[in-house]
Amino acid sequence: MNAIETRSLRKVYPAPAVKKKRGVPAPPAPPSGGIVAIDALDLAVAEGEFFGVLGPNGAGKTTLIGILTTRVRITAGEAVVAGANVTTQPADVRRRIGVVPQRPNPDRSLSVIENLVFHATYFGISRADAHRRGQELLERLGIADKMNAKVDQLSGGQQQRLMIARALSHDPRVVFLDEPTVGLDPQARLSLWEILRELHAQGRTIVMSTHYMEEADQLCGRLAIIDQGKLLALDTPAALKLKAPGDTLVEVTFDGDATVVADAVRAMEGVSNAEARGPLLRVFSKRGGALIPALIDAGEAHGRIVRDIHLSRPSLETLFISLTGRKLT
Amino acid sequence: MTAESLAPVAPSRVFLAILRRDLTVARRELPYFLVRTALQPILFVVVFGFLLPKMGMIPRGYSTTMLPGVVALSLTLSAIQSVALPMMQDFGFTKEIEDRLLSPVPIQLVAVEKVFAGVLQGIVAALFVLPVARLIMGPIPGLSFANAPLLLAVTILGGAAFSAMGLYLGTGIAPQQIGLMFSVIVAPMIMFGCTYYPWAGLAHVPVMKWLVLINPLVYVSEGMRAALTPGVPHMPIAAILAALVVLTVLFMWMGLKAFDKRAMS
Ligand SMILES: Nc1ncnc2c1ncn2[C@@H]1O[C@H](COP(=O)(O)OP(=O)(O)OP(=O)(O)O)[C@@H](O)[C@H]1O
Numbered sequence: 001m002n003a004i005e006t007r008s009l010r011k012v013y014p015a016p017a018v019k020k021k022r023g024v025p026a027p028p029a030p031p032s033g034g035i036v037a038i039d040a041l042d043l044a045v046a047e048g049e050f051f052g053v054l055g056p057n058g059a060g061k062t063t064l065i066g067i068l069t070t071r072v073r074i075t076a077g078e079a080v081v082a083g084a085n086v087t088t089q090p091a092d093v094r095r096r097i098g099v100v101p102q103r104p105n106p107d108r109s110l111s112v113i114e115n116l117v118f119h120a121t122y123f124g125i126s127r128a129d130a131h132r133r134g135q136e137l138l139e140r141l142g143i144a145d146k147m148n149a150k151v152d153q154l155s156g157g158q159q160q161r162l163m164i165a166r167a168l169s170h171d172p173r174v175v176f177l178d179e180p181t182v183g184l185d186p187q188a189r190l191s192l193w194e195i196l197r198e199l200h201a202q203g204r205t206i207v208m209s210t211h212y213m214e215e216a217d218q219l220c221g222r223l224a225i226i227d228q229g230k231l232l233a234l235d236t237p238a239a240l241k242l243k244a245p246g247d248t249l250v251e252v253t254f255d256g257d258a259t260v261v262a263d264a265v266r267a268m269e270g271v272s273n274a275e276a277r278g279p280l281l282r283v284f285s286k287r288g289g290a291l292i293p294a295l296i297d298a299g300e301a302h303g304r305i306v307r308d309i310h311l312s313r314p315s316l317e318t319l320f321i322s323l324t325g326r327k328l329t
Numbered sequence: 330m331t332a333e334s335l336a337p338v339a340p341s342r343v344f345l346a347i348l349r350r351d352l353t354v355a356r357r358e359l360p361y362f363l364v365r366t367a368l369q370p371i372l373f374v375v376v377f378g379f380l381l382p383k384m385g386m387i388p389r390g391y392s393t394t395m396l397p398g399v400v401a402l403s404l405t406l407s408a409i410q411s412v413a414l415p416m417m418q419d420f421g422f423t424k425e426i427e428d429r430l431l432s433p434v435p436i437q438l439v440a441v442e443k444v445f446a447g448v449l450q451g452i453v454a455a456l457f458v459l460p461v462a463r464l465i466m467g468p469i470p471g472l473s474f475a476n477a478p479l480l481l482a483v484t485i486l487g488g489a490a491f492s493a494m495g496l497y498l499g500t501g502i503a504p505q506q507i508g509l510m511f512s513v514i515v516a517p518m519i520m521f522g523c524t525y526y527p528w529a530g531l532a533h534v535p536v537m538k539w540l541v542l543i544n545p546l547v548y549v550s551e552g553m554r555a556a557l558t559p560g561v562p563h564m565p566i567a568a569i570l571a572a573l574v575v576l577t578v579l580f581m582w583m584g585l586k587a588f589d590k591r592a593m594s
Pocket residue numbers: 013014035036037055056057058059060061062063064102594
């Protein structure tokens with residue numbers, strides 16, 4: 001059975017109202033009359049999967065999670081989560097899911113433990129059970145010492161952990177996490193990975209959006225790469241890596257604009273593509289790092305000094321850049 | 330997979346859990362709440378129910394006219410604020426209300442619960458102001474609690490109408506305009522709400538007598554008058570109750586529409 005299914009999902013946000021200024025011509029309206037955040041998206045996530053959603057800023061990750069968690073209205077198409085339709089049976093969906101938002105939104109009028117206890121009681125769990133479970137979760141997430149603190153006394157990362165505890169407080173079947181490790185220190189990130197693996201091992205379905213390739217690679221069974229609301233690729237991390245262009249990505253940072261260098265380098269033997277972004281020169285090399293001396297020379301010939309060089313083997317990262325033309329972070 | 334996530338949850342149970350959250354928060358803020366909502370009516374009682382009568386500038390019987398209005402004022406002011414202010418905070422930058430909007434009930438129930446909590450807080454404020462006012466003004470001729478059913482009906486309907494209005498104001502108005510809201514909507518409503526004079530008295534200014542009928546507070550003040558001081562002339566009881574029912578339904582409808590718009594993107 002599928003934990004999540006979407007069919008021809010589409011979300012268009014109304015275009016922001018543009019105030020007309022006297023004497024200033026109105027800016028051209030977006031073609032569709034709104035912002036298309038999700039476009040013709042078909043997804044199927046099996047029960048028990050660890051599913052990743054990868055995409056640059058504004059790709060539509062939060063919108064997608066918002067739709068699947070019944071918090072964003074669908075413009076067209078449909079979505080079924082944990083056996084219930086998000087539009088016609090939202091309460092049934094909510095009963096079975098836990099949500100970690102991109103931006104922590106704890107209940108500031110309550111203490112840390114109260115945030116967990118009250119949230120669980122909204123799901124019909126008794127206060128005694130909720131309290132016991134809340135304490136366990138705080139311990140598991142390493143913020144048990146903050147149990148009676150006010151939410152405002154938590155650091156950003158601690159609030160993030162509280163959000164994760166809250167999402168688990170009613171023992172959901174499907175857990176959605178929107179960039180859960182942003183703002184966590186490396187140690188906390190690793191311990192969160194551990195927790196997510198554990199949740200997954202218990203049979204829960206996990207849907208996580210992220211900017212971090214490594215995270216997606218390590219945790220997710222399958223990955224969807226989306227940009228501008230469209231699905232660009234969907235497969236296991238291993239299969240996606242095979243699809244990555246066979247070239248090595250060489251990134252050279254100069255002390256000035258790299259456009260002239262890019263133009264010169266493009267014609268060089270062994271270069272399949274080259275582009276400049278400010279001082280950054282991106283070269284897809286068929287000869288791996290062997291091209292580097294020639295790139296340095298080409299820079300010097302145009303009066304540019306090299307500041308930094310970075311090599312990436314074919315990877316999710318290079319696939320992502322070749323698909324979207326953009327870096328993730 | 331787990332027992333909890335498969336068993337359906339009774340909406341009434343979720344409603345009570347959210348109500349408990351609101352009452353827990355309200356109890357902690359009780360002193361601030363009373364200062365915010367009861368101070369103005371009490372100050373008014375001190376000046377017009379104690380000082381001016383002492384100076385002989387106002388006839389002693391005025392306290393009978395004023396008391397129901399002051400009770401109505403504390404009920405309605407606190408009902409509006411108990412819903413509008415938390416709504417503004419809950420829908421603010423971090424959207425704190427999200428954890429309740431994710432509870433397994435139709436989201437409208439979250440709004441209805443807020444209105445219910447607003448009515449309770451309105452009653453608390455009215456129950457606080459009534460004895461304090463009586464204490465400051467001394468014995469009030471004609472005050473009677475004999476018509477308890479009417480008193481209860483006016484209190485609940487009045488509280489509901491104004492809580493629902495708070496829902497509309499709290500979700501339909503940008504937070505930057507909250508100050509404006511109180512000076513442009515609430516302040517005139519108080520002055521022209523028949524709180525400090527009976528509606529019958531406006532017979533001297535016929536235009537006003539009909540104009541103030543658009544003011545919801547008029548029906549709560551007159552309702553309190555009919556219930557607490559039946560000897561003072563007041564609007565027909567049937568008209569008062571009908572108006573309060575219509576206002577409650579109207580504000581609830583407007584409030585839920587605005588709430589829906591804020592709650593779902
Ligand atoms: N409430 C909204 N009203 C109008 N437009 C919105 C709204 N929320 C998102 N958008 C737009 O929809 C698009 C997708 O946004 P979304 O937040 O889903 O992206 P994202 O992938 O989560 O980005 P990020 O990595 O920055 O979190 C963007 O163009 C954004 O400007």
